[in-house]
Amino acid sequence: MSTTGTIDKTAIRNAATVIVLRDRMGEPSILMGQRGAKAAFMPNKFVFPGGAVDAEDARVPLATPLPAVCDGRLRDDSPDGLQHPLAVAAIRELWEETGLVLGTPGTWEGDVPEDWTTFAATGHLPSAQSLQFVFRALTPPGRPRRFDARFFLVDADDIQGDLDDFTHASDELSHLQWIKLTEARQFDLPFITEVVLAEVAGRVLDRDPPESVPYFRNNDEASLFLRLRGFPMPDHP
Structure with missing residues (x-):
């Protein structure tokens, strides 16, 4: 997770999480890692790679946009x-956290942002066309950190390079590994991760983005399970 700027620990931060699905037509597995024992948010839990949106993310160009x-549906x-x-944060x-590249071959123009120098050195530009928005969850009140997290599903076939090479990963997550979808619940997971896994399991054979997106919204008044049905894209001349 990048540390750009000062973090307000009481604020709800927008965040992006990436679920990489491998061998979806055979024995599907997903990429997860374990958070540290001293982490303020979800210590020791096995989670998907992801983190908060940084201010710099809005200024990073994408080689291809989101579908x-x-x-x-993200605008809903x-x-x-x-x-x-959000798309940039997911790729970053x-x-x-894993050293895996979601991008397309290309050379950056102008100065490369500090958080992207090692990514750019791989010879790729960040690309969002393979990201599918599949879930949204707002952390309940009373937690040491609160995130409004958007979960993106991506097929491992769209990742560049060796899927088992984690040598470029930071130490944010330990025990990075591909876990069979049928065995994931044997690990120590956050509740919301179990909910998301059920959604992913139902989408293994469907390569198209979902018609509507579940939204688990927790606020001071109530916990609601909503559906985001999105807005049509504006016409362009």
């Missing part, structure tokens, strides 16, 4: 303009 249908019950930094966090 239009995902862009529209959210400020317009957040779609791009995947790289930082």
Whole structure:
């Protein structure tokens, strides 16, 4: 997770999480790692790679944008303009925490942002066309950190390079590994991760973005399970 800027520990931060699905037509597995014992948020839990959106993410160009249908659903019950930094944050966090590249071959123009120098050195530009928005969850009140997390599903076939090479990963997650989808619940998982896994299991054979996206919203008044049905993309001249 990047540490750009000062973090307000009481604020709800927008975040992006990436579920990489491997061998979906055979024995599907997902990539997970374990958070540290001293982590303020979900210590010791096995989680998907992901983290908070940084201010710099809005200024990082994408070689290809999100699918239009995902862009529209990300705008549902959210400020317009957040779609791009969420996609960038997803790609950045995947790289930082696992060393895996979601991008397309290319050379960066101009100065490369500090958080992206090692990614750029691989000879790739970040690409969002393979990200599918599949779930959203707001951390309940009373937790030491609160995130409004958007979960993105990506097929491992769209990752560049060796899927088992984690040598470029930071130390944010330990025990990085591919876990069979049928065995994931044997690990120490956060409750919301179990809910998301059930959603992913139902989408293994469907390569298209979902028609609507589950939203588990926890606030001071109630915990609600909603559906985000999105907005049509505006016409362009």
